[in-house]
Amino acid sequence: MLDTAINNKQPISTTSEWTFELVQEYDREIALLAKEFGLDTYPNQIEIICSEQMMDAYSSVGMPVGYNHWSFGKQFISVENNYQRGRMGLAYEIVINSNPCIAYLMEENTMTMQALVIAHACYGHNSFFKGNYLFRTWTDASSIIDYLLFAKNYIARCEERHGVDEVESLLDSCHALMNYGVDRYKRPYPISAHEEERRQKEREEYRQRQLNDLWRTIPRPGGGEEQAKTHRFPEEPQENLLYFIEKNAPLLENWQRELVRIVRKMAQYFYPQRQTQVMNEGWATFWHYTLLNELYLRGKVTDGFMLEFLQSHTSVIYQPPYDSPYYNGINPYALGFNIFTDLRRICENPTEEDRAWFPDIAGSNWKETLQFAMRDFKDESFILQFLSPKVMRDMKLFCISDDDREKEILVNAIHNEDGYRELRAKLAGQYNLGNREPNIQVYSVNTRGDRSMTLHHTQHQRRPLGKETTEVLKHLHRLWGFNVHLHSLNGDEITASYHCPEMGRDRTEDEESMLVPKPI
Amino acid sequence: MSYIIDRRLNGKKKSTVNRQRFLRRYKAHIKKAVGEAMNSRSITDMDKGEKISIPSRDLNEPLFSHGRGGHMEQVLPGNKEFITGDRIPRPGQGAGQGGAGGGASDSGEGIDEFVFQISQEEFLDFMFEGLELPNMVKRKLAGNESFQVVRAGICNEGSPGRLNVVRSMRAANARRIALSGGKRRNIKVLEQELELEESKDQALKDQRKVDELRLRIEELRGRVNRIPFLDDFDLKYNLLIKQPRPRSKAVMFCLMDVSGSMNQATKDMAKRFFLLLYLFLQRSYEYTEVVFIRHHTSAKEVDEQEFFYSRETGGTIVSSALKMMRDIMRERYPASEWNIYGAQASDGDNWNDDSSTCHKILIDDIMPHVQYYSYVEITPRDHQALWDEYQSVAMAFPEHFAMEQIIDVKDIYPVFRQLFSQKVVA
Numbered sequence: 039m040l041d042t043a044i045n046n047k048q049p050i051s052t053t054s055e056w057t058f059e060l061v062q063e064y065d066r067e068i069a070l071l072a073k074e075f076g077l078d079t080y081p082n083q084i085e086i087i088c089s090e091q092m093m094d095a096y097s098s099v100g101m102p103v104g105y106n107h108w109s110f111g112k113q114f115i116s117v118e119n120n121y122q123r124g125r126m127g128l129a130y131e132i133v134i135n136s137n138p139c140i141a142y143l144m145e146e147n148t149m150t151m152q153a154l155v156i157a158h159a160c161y162g163h164n165s166f167f168k169g170n171y172l173f174r175t176w177t178d179a180s181s182i183i184d185y186l187l188f189a190k191n192y193i194a195r196c197e198e199r200h201g202v203d204e205v206e207s208l209l210d211s212c213h214a215l216m217n218y219g220v221d222r223y224k225r226p227y228p229i230s231a232h233e234e235e236r237r238q239k240e241r242e243e244y245r246q247r248q249l250n251d252l253w254r255t256i257p258r259p260g261g262g263e264e265q266a267k268t269h270r271f272p273e274e275p276q277e278n279l280l281y282f283i284e285k286n287a288p289l290l291e292n293w294q295r296e297l298v299r300i301v302r303k304m305a306q307y308f309y310p311q312r313q314t315q316v317m318n319e320g321w322a323t324f325w326h327y328t329l330l331n332e333l334y335l336r337g338k339v340t341d342g343f344m345l346e347f348l349q350s351h352t353s354v355i356y357q358p359p360y361d362s363p364y365y366n367g368i369n370p371y372a373l374g375f376n377i378f379t380d381l382r383r384i385c386e387n388p389t390e391e392d393r394a395w396f397p398d399i400a401g402s403n404w405k406e407t408l409q410f411a412m413r414d415f416k417d418e419s420f421i422l423q424f425l426s427p428k429v430m431r432d433m434k435l436f437c438i439s440d441d442d443r444e445k446e447i448l449v450n451a452i453h454n455e456d457g458y459r460e461l462r463a464k465l466a467g468q469y470n471l472g473n474r475e476p477n478i479q480v481y482s483v484n485t486r487g488d489r490s491m492t493l494h495h496t497q498h499q500r501r502p503l504g505k506e507t508t509e510v511l512k513h514l515h516r517l518w519g520f521n522v523h524l525h526s527l528n529g530d531e532i533t534a535s536y537h538c539p540e541m542g543r544d545r546t547e548d549e550e551s552m553l554v555p556k557p558i
Numbered sequence: 559m560s561y562i563i564d565r566r567l568n569g570k571k572k573s574t575v576n577r578q579r580f581l582r583r584y585k586a587h588i589k590k591a592v593g594e595a596m597n598s599r600s601i602t603d604m605d606k607g608e609k610i611s612i613p614s615r616d617l618n619e620p621l622f623s624h625g626r627g628g629h630m631e632q633v634l635p636g637n638k639e640f641i642t643g644d645r646i647p648r649p650g651q652g653a654g655q656g657g658a659g660g661g662a663s664d665s666g667e668g669i670d671e672f673v674f675q676i677s678q679e680e681f682l683d684f685m686f687e688g689l690e691l692p693n694m695v696k697r698k699l700a701g702n703e704s705f706q707v708v709r710a711g712i713c714n715e716g717s718p719g720r721l722n723v724v725r726s727m728r729a730a731n732a733r734r735i736a737l738s739g740g741k742r743r744n745i746k747v748l749e750q751e752l753e754l755e756e757s758k759d760q761a762l763k764d765q766r767k768v769d770e771l772r773l774r775i776e777e778l779r780g781r782v783n784r785i786p787f788l789d790d791f792d793l794k795y796n797l798l799i800k801q802p803r804p805r806s807k808a809v810m811f812c813l814m815d816v817s818g819s820m821n822q823a824t825k826d827m828a829k830r831f832f833l834l835l836y837l838f839l840q841r842s843y844e845y846t847e848v849v850f851i852r853h854h855t856s857a858k859e860v861d862e863q864e865f866f867y868s869r870e871t872g873g874t875i876v877s878s879a880l881k882m883m884r885d886i887m888r889e890r891y892p893a894s895e896w897n898i899y900g901a902q903a904s905d906g907d908n909w910n911d912d913s914s915t916c917h918k919i920l921i922d923d924i925m926p927h928v929q930y931y932s933y934v935e936i937t938p939r940d941h942q943a944l945w946d947e948y949q950s951v952a953m954a955f956p957e958h959f960a961m962e963q964i965i966d967v968k969d970i971y972p973v974f975r976q977l978f979s980q981k982v983v984a
Contacts, residue, residue: 058562058564061562062560062562065560065562069560081560081561082560082561083560083561083563084560084561084562084563085562085563085564085565086562086563086564086565086566087565087566087568088566088570090570091565091566091568091570091572093573094570094571094572094573097573097576098572098573098576106575106576106579107576107579108576108579108580108582108583109580109619110573110576111573111575111576111577111578111579111580111581112580112617112672114573114576114577114580115577115580115674116672116674118674119673119674119675138561142565145566160560202579202582206579206583210619213619214619214620214621217621217622218622357635357636358635358636359635359636359637359638360634360635360636360637361636361638362636365636368633368634368635433635433636434635434636434637434638435633435634435635435637436633436634436637436640437631437632437633437634438631438632438634438646439629439630439631440629440630440631440632440648441628441629441630442627442628442629443629445647445648446645446646446647446648447645447646447647447648448643448644448645448646449640449641449642449643449644449645449646450631450642450643451642452637452640452641452642453637454641454642456642457642461633464631464632464633465633467631468632468633474624475622475623475624476622476623476624478622497628498624498628499628499629499630499631500627500628500629501624501625501627501628501629501630502624502625502626502627502628503622503623503624503625504622504623504624504625505625506618506620506621506622506623507622509618509620510620510621510622513620
């Protein structure tokens with residue numbers, strides 16, 4: 039099966055300079071190996087760019103096209119600043135979940151780094167994008183670039199027609215609620231630019247009809263009034279705030295609704311990435327490690343290559359301890375890599391402990407098991423399922439409980455026989471987006487009276503809302519156009535309330551003009 | 559199958575628009591910083607870029623997040639000493655568990671100021687934003703003109719590179735139609751005859767005539783076909799001509815009092831004012847000359863170094879400088895060619911009966927020829943006769959004459975802005 043090229047023990051390159059021919063050759067070799075290991079990928083498009091272009095890519099969340107907004111400019115300026123002062127190196131690669139999968143390689147990198155990036159991005163991330171269920175159901179890799187282009191053009195047209203300021207302030211408001219523009223439970227339709235454009239017109243008309251119906255103030259014949267009083271709107275609390283606004287905000291114009299939709303679709307596109315950070319990076323890291331080691335075993339790369347690679351690899355997966363000045367949360371590369379590596383070990387060399395903890399997978403085919411783990415999980419469930427006691431021991435994990443009713447912090451589990459299960463559950467919980475972001479939902483809208491919107495925040499372990507809440511409410515108020523109330527609930531008890539405009543005082547004219555969108 | 563693409567030659571400035579959006583949004587902050595920089599900078603680096611810092615709370619994009627409090631549970635790596643059940647005193651406010659769940663530290667970062675650099679160009683843009691040079695007239699420069707290549711229609715001769723394909727083909731088509739018109743008409747007539755002849759009954763048909771007609775048609779067709787498809791004189795070329803571009807040029811007269819009453823601080827202020835004006839003129843005109851005239855009892859044209867740094871003392875006769883300006887204008891800068899700007903700085907002291915002379919020179923000889931004349935009086939004291947005389951000049955030429963008082967270094971930039979702020983057209 040192995041062809042002659044592999045038996046030939048000549049290394050592909052011996053210097054650190056890269057050329058296009060070498061990049062191509064490494065890519066070919068790595069692709070062959072990846073195929074042997076059963077990685078299924080989109081076709082790759084490898085683009086060589088310079089550092090300035092990398093900074094451009096950085097500031098547009100890695101996307102090759104994006105609409106214009108000041109916040110991307112801010113991002114760019116800060117990246118540029120830090121980079122120019124040498125405070126920060128640029129990432130070696132950026133990879134985009136599209137079909138073909140686009141990966142950026144920086145021209146400053148050495149040949150070793152280019153090979154590492156090819157293995158990491160073009161075969162690691164790429165196969166993850168293609169395989170993982172979240173990406174499969176939530177994003178449409180083949181159409182994302184088209185959609186971005188559509189969004190960019192549409193927003194540019196709106197700027198021409200309605201002015202940059204109008205569009206900018208609306209986008210500000212949408213960005214503030216971006217994390218609440220996602221359907222967490224409903225399965226969405228993949229987005230497609232073509233479809234969007236075709237349907238846009240239709241949607242505008244339909245929407246206006248719907249709205250008018252909702253906000254009808256003329257009493258319906260036959261006791262409609264009575265009935266309406268008992269009906270709550272929305273009938274069930276809505277978690278997707280942007281969707282709710284797009285469909286129901288009374289004062290928005292059609293182009294504004296379209297903009298809300300665009301931001302919402304972007305949020306939806308990035309949602310899987312936010313939920314699979316550990317897995318995605320862990321998977322890619324595991325595979326670059328495995329692929330390059332295999333290349334070495336087959337004599338395709340030199341010792342020098344390996345040393346440079348390992349130096350870079352170990353710094354990527356370094357996990358500083360909690361009390362180190364460099365500690366900045368758990369390193370997703372380290373955690374993911376450790377879990378996948380240990381998973382392979384459990385399959386190949388299971389111990390007694392492993393057989394007890396993972397009876398199904400201990401001793402199984404490691405390639406199949408890893409594929410399974412990659413395909414059907416997200417960070418939370420992945421950790422809950424596959425974090426082994428050995429990894430917990432190696433990383434010396436422990437769990438603390440910080441309750442503001444207690445004087446001291448309690449260590450409630452460490453990496454020992456009693457603590458493994460609790461530790462694992464707690465760590466998994468930490469990756470549950472629902473725990474990380476406050477759970478805020480539209481509770482009701484006063485359709486008969488002042489059209490005010492009421493939201494409920496359901497507290498998670500009594501955690502209150504942060505300082506910026508009132509600022510975000512202002513943005514929500516701008517979109518909704520009428521009063522907005524937010525109640526923070528612990529169980530059934532309201533512990534805090536936020537209002538926009540603030541209750542108990544009249545708004546000044548300035549605020550008024552800032553808060554209320556211009557009438558149609 | 560992978561595609562490898564070299565994108566290094568693609569545009570690098572993709573983020574420029576976003577950067578400009580950012581600057582636009584924080585205009586107020588940047589303008590303030592620019593204004594402050596103007597006052598604190600040494601004169602030599604007046605036109606460099608500037609570091610701008612904006613409080614990060616103003617830049618913050620708010621998000622719903624968890625605040626402090628409630629019950630938090632967290633998994634941390636690198637345990638060294640703890641066992642289950644240990645109790646640890648809570649670390650001081652703000653320290654310790656910064657990265658709670660990852661979400662909390664995203665926006666804060668603990669940086670108070672967002673600092674970035676704007677380029678010289680951007681700096682000047684902000685510095686002179688909303689200002690305009692009054693009465694700016696583009697006057698033509700005689701001699702060494704610059705040229706601009708513009709399209710000027712179509713011509714019959716030219717280099718092959720400028721060949722206009724569409725027009726050439728159109729000309730060829732027209733020629734072919736014109737040259738073959740008569741022949742094709744004949745062909746048509748003959749064809750009709752032929753048809754008539756052929757449709758006749760077999761007995762009546764004149765075979766000789768048919769053959770003859772056929773022959774003639776054939777011959778005419780041949781002649782039509784021999785008309786060339788494209789001939790030399792069909793070729794049309796895009797005509798490009800050089801147009802002289804009027805280049806505007808300006809001269810700026812800097813007049814400064816260097817008499818005993820002007821101390822170094824006052825002179826420094828005057829200098830800043832002149833410099834601002836110079837930078838501003840440079841942006842508006844492609845070519846700017848500066849004439850430095852300093853005076854005490856007598857005026858002297860000097861170079862920049864001497865203008866700003868040499869020390870003089872003595873009395874003050876302002877009209878001496880005005881006279882000199884008048885003479886230089888007559889000699890070297892005819893108003894028909896030059897945009898003339900005058901800027902005068904003084905502490906307001908003047909020989910008493912000289913002020914009326916100043917008035918006369920300004921009204922008669924200078925003001926009719928200049929675009930703009932600005933006078934700044936740098937003094938914390940009351941105005942003297944000169945100010946009053948100048949005020950009547952200002953009355954006479956409200957469009958072209960402006961005067962302001964400067965007391966402190968802080969005033970320079972605001973006064974400058976005031977002098978050149980865009981006038982709303984009534």
